[in-house]
Amino acid sequence: MITTDVFTDRLELHAYGRLTLDECREFELLSDYRIQFNGPLDLLLDLRELESCSLDALIEQVRYGRQHAHDFSRIAIVSDSSMVTWAAMCSQFFVDADVRVFDDEGMAREWLGVTGSAIGDASVDSFDQQIAH
Template sequence: MNTVKHGLSIGIERIDNHFFLNLKAVGKLTHADYEIITPMIDSALASVKDPKVDALIDATELECWEVRAAWDDFKLGLKHNNEFGKIAIFGNKNWQEIAAKVGSWFISGDIKYFDNLGDATAWLIQ
């Protein structure tokens, strides 16, 4: 039997007064993945009064989204639009850099693509 790994993992860290949302996307994301992760993100952000959250998205193992999952991602971004300060996307594929640029049209925070994790982290904490 061949097992296909996919999904999102989430973590929230606090450094001084900064809240950091860490997401790792793996494989082909599905609507079912978002049915699990969306309530977790909603709950985590609801626990922060007037949240201004910086996010690091590790997309190095992300292959693609199902169409419905891409829509779920778009809706999640719109729902929490004003809560994000900076979003760093760490990836290794050209289409991820393009996706970061498109995402910046819909999120009020700054979105930037990086192909180096250290650079992404440094930008977030400046």
Template sequence: MKKHGLSIGIERVDSDFFLSLKAVGKLTHEDYLRITPMIDAALKEVAHPNVKVLVDAYELEGWEVRAAWDDFKLGLKHGNEFDKIAIYGDKRWQEMMAKIGTWFISGDIKYFDDIGLALEWLND
């Protein structure tokens, strides 16, 4: 049995949201069925959310095809609500993922191989 999935943390400071996602293993469509309603519910409560996101992809191995599509749809749905997205990882394809994400998301996206620098950038 291989561990996989997404965990989520959401904090609100005034009109700013801090969303942290930790991805482990190879993500599945079922993972997104569980996490998407939580993200939707958290973001719909604020008229004009300003969301800063930390994606901890250090243990991410990738996606099943349908899960990759779910991830893409989630980005399109909430892409205008994200102010900054920091992706933390240690793989070249994760860095490329951050660059491709800039095509679909209005906020700034940056890849980091140091979580401290990622948090510092989000808080600037």
């Protein structure tokens, strides 16, 4: 399960349990929409509660990262997993973003220079409503 908070200059994803392909695609819709209207974004990915990731979701993440190599400025990943740290370092070969891993969410937010007013918690339903208006 994921929750996504949308801000004017960044997206924040908090993952819990198992990450699925459908959840990845939901996040992609939200980020595509924000990128279209705001340009490159910062990301805060809180993966401390992530237990696993389906293989198709992992493949989708790599594909999406390569497709949007220039659309993210800074990516702050919050995790204490050495596997996540290793994957984050490998991702720098595919994206122009500055990717850093933190074990403390406050330090990640400080590095991002958290600014911008919150638009709110996002879901596909709220995203569809935004597009309809």
